[in-house]
Amino acid sequence: MTAAPDILYRQAAALLEQSNTAQALPLLQQAAEQGGQLLNEYAWLGEQGHLEAQLILMRYHAQRNDPESLYWAELAAARYAAPAYYHLARHHQRQGDVATAVEQYEKAAALGVTAACWQLGQIYFYGTGISPDHAQAEQYLEQAAQAGHIAAQTLLADLLAAQRRPEALEWYRRAADKEQAEAQAKLAQYALTGELSERDPFQVARYAKAAAEKNHPEALKIMGDLYRYGLGIKADNHVAHDYYHRAAALGSAAAAQKLVSDAALYHPQQYGQIKTAALQQQQTETAYRLAEAQAHAIGCHTDYNAARKNYMEAAEFHHKNAAAALGRIYHYGLGTAQDPGAAAHWYAIAAAQNHPSAQYHLACFYYHGQGVGCHVPTACYWLQAAISNGHTSAESLTSLLEQWRREAHHAIGQKAV
Numbered sequence: 001m002t003a004a005p006d007i008l009y010r011q012a013a014a015l016l017e018q019s020n021t022a023q024a025l026p027l028l029q030q031a032a033e034q035g036g037q038l039l040n041e042y043a044w045l046g047e048q049g050h051l052e053a054q055l056i057l058m059r060y061h062a063q064r065n066d067p068e069s070l071y072w073a074e075l076a077a078a079r080y081a082a083p084a085y086y087h088l089a090r091h092h093q094r095q096g097d098v099a100t101a102v103e104q105y106e107k108a109a110a111l112g113v114t115a116a117c118w119q120l121g122q123i124y125f126y127g128t129g130i131s132p133d134h135a136q137a138e139q140y141l142e143q144a145a146q147a148g149h150i151a152a153q154t155l156l157a158d159l160l161a162a163q164r165r166p167e168a169l170e171w172y173r174r175a176a177d178k179e180q181a182e183a184q185a186k187l188a189q190y191a192l193t194g195e196l197s198e199r200d201p202f203q204v205a206r207y208a209k210a211a212a213e214k215n216h217p218e219a220l221k222i223m224g225d226l227y228r229y230g231l232g233i234k235a236d237n238h239v240a241h242d243y244y245h246r247a248a249a250l251g252s253a254a255a256a257q258k259l260v261s262d263a264a265l266y267h268p269q270q271y272g273q274i275k276t277a278a279l280q281q282q283q284t285e286t287a288y289r290l291a292e293a294q295a296h297a298i299g300c301h302t303d304y305n306a307a308r309k310n311y312m313e314a315a316e317f318h319h320k321n322a323a324a325a326l327g328r329i330y331h332y333g334l335g336t337a338q339d340p341g342a343a344a345h346w347y348a349i350a351a352a353q354n355h356p357s358a359q360y361h362l363a364c365f366y367y368h369g370q371g372v373g374c375h376v377p378t379a380c381y382w383l384q385a386a387i388s389n390g391h392t393s394a395e396s397l398t399s400l401l402e403q404w405r406r407e408a409h410h411a412i413g414q415k416a417v
Contacts, residue, residue: 013045046072051079058087064368065331065338077104082111089116094332096302098129109140117144118152118392125159129297134159150175151392154183161186166196176207180390184211185219192222192231201232212243215354220247221255228258248281251319256281280317288314288322295325295334304335315346320353327358340371351382359386360397367404376408 012027039060045053054076061069070091076084089104102123108116121141124133138159144152153175160168169190175183188208191200205226211219224243227236241262247255256278263271291310294303308329314322327347330339344365350358363382366375383401387394 013041046075049075049079051076051081054079055081055083058084062087063364064370065340080111082108082113082116085111086113086116089119093119093123093128094334096129096297098123098297102130109143114144114147114149114152115393117141117147118149121152121155125155126296126298129302145171145174149392150178150180150183150390154180154186157183157186161190161196164196169196176210179210179214181211181214181216181219184208184214185216185222188219188222192225205232215246215250217247217250217252217255220244220250221252221258224255224258248278251281251285253278253282253285284314284317284319287311288319291322291325295329304329308335315349318353320350320355320358323347323353324350324355324358327361331361340365342371344371351385354385354389356386356389356391359383359389360391360393376404380404380408 008027015023015027039057042053042057042060046057054072058069058072058076061067061072069087073084073087073091077088085104085108089101089108092098092104093101102120105116105120105123109120117140121137121144122128123130124137124140126132138156141152141156141159145156153171157168157171157175160171169187172183172187172190176187184207188204188206188211190196191203191207193199204222208219208222208226212223220243224240224247225231226233226240227243228240229235241259244255244258244262248259260271260275260278263274267274287310291307291314293299294307294310296302308326311322311325311329315326323346327343327345327350328334329336329343330346331343332338344362347358347362347365351362359382363379363386365371365379366373366382367379368374380401383397383404387397387401391397
């Protein structure tokens with residue numbers, strides 16, 4: 001039977017007194033993983049300069065969105081701790097201080113933090129608060145991609161594809177093999193157009209179907225095209241219309257335009273209604289993209305107040321990314337006061353639409369009782385959903401899910417006693 005957290009802590013503290021760090025650290029980690037609320041004890045160790053205690057406290061307070069996490073991060077960063085550099089970078093980026101964020105990310109990346117390479121790749125690719133630099137973006141994205149970061153593999157492929165470099169296809173394939181819908185949709189598109197390789201109707205159908213099963217809007221639109229024009233599949237206008245309708249409902253402007261064109265030709269009595277819906281969708285996407293630019297300083301200064309208004313406009317029309325962004329704004333108090341209840345509300349709306357990051361944050365809210373009542377089984381449900389829907393940290397979240405399930409099982413056992 002595993003020892004209780006307080007016993008593990010006392011054993012670790014005794015070993016640290018003997019300067020036996022190698023044996024003490026695993027015990028500290030076990031105590032923290034088992035949910036021991038030994039804040040004063042950990043704080044004492046942290047003030048004594050024990051790095052692992054500082055990192056445990058940093059993570060504990062960060063999970064609760066407590067600014068005290070920054071204090072422990074600064075102490076750990078003074079000891080050259082990569083997780084501390086990354087935590088400080090995330091904080092500075094949310095505050096709009098991109099220069100300091102880049103400096104901290106670079107320190108973390110130099111110590112092998114894949115997530116830091118991913119963040120730097122995005123900053124340089126999109127020009128978030130700085131001028132875009134695709135050479136730097138490629139360097140950092142490739143580091144993250146080589147380490148197996150799926151989203152980095154796809155964004156690196158996008159960068160290479162824009163330069164008409166055929167090696168983009170290999171990175172798309174790597175991500176597609178991990179069941180990433182975006183990469184599968186891109187492979188279908190390039191196999192359809194023949195831009196980076198020869199046209200291949202079989203590969204179009206293969207990858208488009210795989211991504212469409214995950215409700216990727218552009219893949220659904222491609223499936224509509226295959227059935228509409230009989231590309232490697234027997235033509236069927238009814239099936240094509242169903243695919244276009246699903247794609248348009250999920251935000252595909254191209255699919256919405258197909259529906260408008262079809263209505264004009266075959267269903268003139270529905271033309272006005274369908275055109276109005278397509279225009280509303282276009283306005284919703286425009287509002288979201290403007291909000292993204294305002295929130296991430298892409299081509300303008302950071303303006304969270306303006307971003308919040310535009311995110312709200314898009315979210316009112318069921319834009320899941322906008323709802324998730326509103327959750328983040330209220331979660332971290334970006335341009336407004338922190339409001340865990342409002343954050344949980346918007347995360348829940350996005351989570352219900354299978355947004356993996358929102359599902360992760362909602363899971364944490366239920367686990368810690370932030371903005372909602374503490375309920376570990378519900379936290380496990382949403383964490384499993386985030387993993388199943390392709391969260392970029394799915395592997396590390398799997399071990400966290402196992403920990404939470406053990407705690408839920410233990411709590412049920414305690415009630416039964």
